[in-house]
Amino acid sequence: MSESQTDVVTPIPHVSCIGLDADDTLWENERFYMDMEHAFVDLMSGFCPEEDITAHLARTEERNMPLLGYGSKAMTLSMIETATTLCPDLPARAIQTILAIGRQLMESPVQMLPGVTQTVAQLQKKYRIRILTKGDLGEQTRKFILSPLDQSIPYHVLQDKEADTYARFFEREHIDPTHFVMVGNSPRSDILAPLQLGCWAIHIPHTMTWAHEDLPLPPHPRMRRCQTFEDILKFL
Numbered sequence: 229m230s231e232s233q234t235d236v237v238t239p240i241p242h243v244s245c246i247g248l249d250a251d252d253t254l255w256e257n258e259r260f261y262m263d264m265e266h267a268f269v270d271l272m273s274g275f276c277p278e279e280d281i282t283a284h285l286a287r288t289e290e291r292n293m294p295l296l297g298y299g300s301k302a303m304t305l306s307m308i309e310t311a312t313t314l315c316p317d318l319p320a321r322a323i324q325t326i327l328a329i330g331r332q333l334m335e336s337p338v339q340m341l342p343g344v345t346q347t348v349a350q351l352q353k354k355y356r357i358r359i360l361t362k363g364d365l366g367e368q369t370r371k372f373i374l375s376p377l378d379q380s381i382p383y384h385v386l387q388d389k390e391a392d393t394y395a396r397f398f399e400r401e402h403i404d405p406t407h408f409v410m411v412g413n414s415p416r417s418d419i420l421a422p423l424q425l426g427c428w429a430i431h432i433p434h435t436m437t438w439a440h441e442d443l444p445l446p447p448h449p450r451m452r453r454c455q456t457f458e459d460i461l462k463f464l
């Protein structure tokens with residue numbers, strides 16, 4: 229079987245810089261969004277029980293993404309839009325409940341994933357580390373500040389994680405993509421985009437990955453897969 233047909237397990241050569249995704253790679257995120265979505269669906273089921281509220285919300289969110297970006301504020305606006313579209317006479321108290329659900333998400337605790345803090349500290353001894361996330365600047369920065377990670381690690385909140393955004397980042401930071409490894413849970417943002425630029429990538433799947441980010445990942449000679457964050461050490 230050729231290398232392209234099966235997963236490669238050998239260490240990654242000549243690594244100089246490691247990029248770490250944040251949400252659902254370093255700490256929990258998607259589970260808080262799922263909780264919020266369940267609370268929203270529960271609320272709206274009382275007003276329009278015959279509608280597929282989840283599907284409607286997903287479409288609204290996708291449509292709003294180019295304008296509103298990612299994060300809980302964007303999600304809150306999409307929930308209000310969905311609610312008032314499905315139920316034009318929605319009472320103000322229901323809107324207030326939606327705002328409270330959104331606020332709860334914005335204030336969700338920072339729950340580190342197992343082994344992350346120790347493993348990042350270990351990686352720092354040997355490599356340049358960059359945390360690369362996307363979404364709302366204030367929201368993402370709050371999570372980093374509340375985390376136990378070394379606050380001197382450069383933390384970049386990008387507008388998105390498309391290939392051209394990574395390319396501009398590498399140029400700005402004087403990083404050679406062929407010596408760069410991106411680590412993350414999202415096939416679209418953390419693996420496929422960096423692979424396009426000649427980077428290496430390590431995929432750590434999370435049990436909950438946002439449907440928008442989830443794509444099939446066929447084997448690739450510059451991609452490795454792990455089950456836990458600590459496992460990335462075997463490739464570095």
Ligand SMILES: [Mg+2]
Pocket residue numbers: 249250251252253412413414
């Ligand atoms: Mg992620």
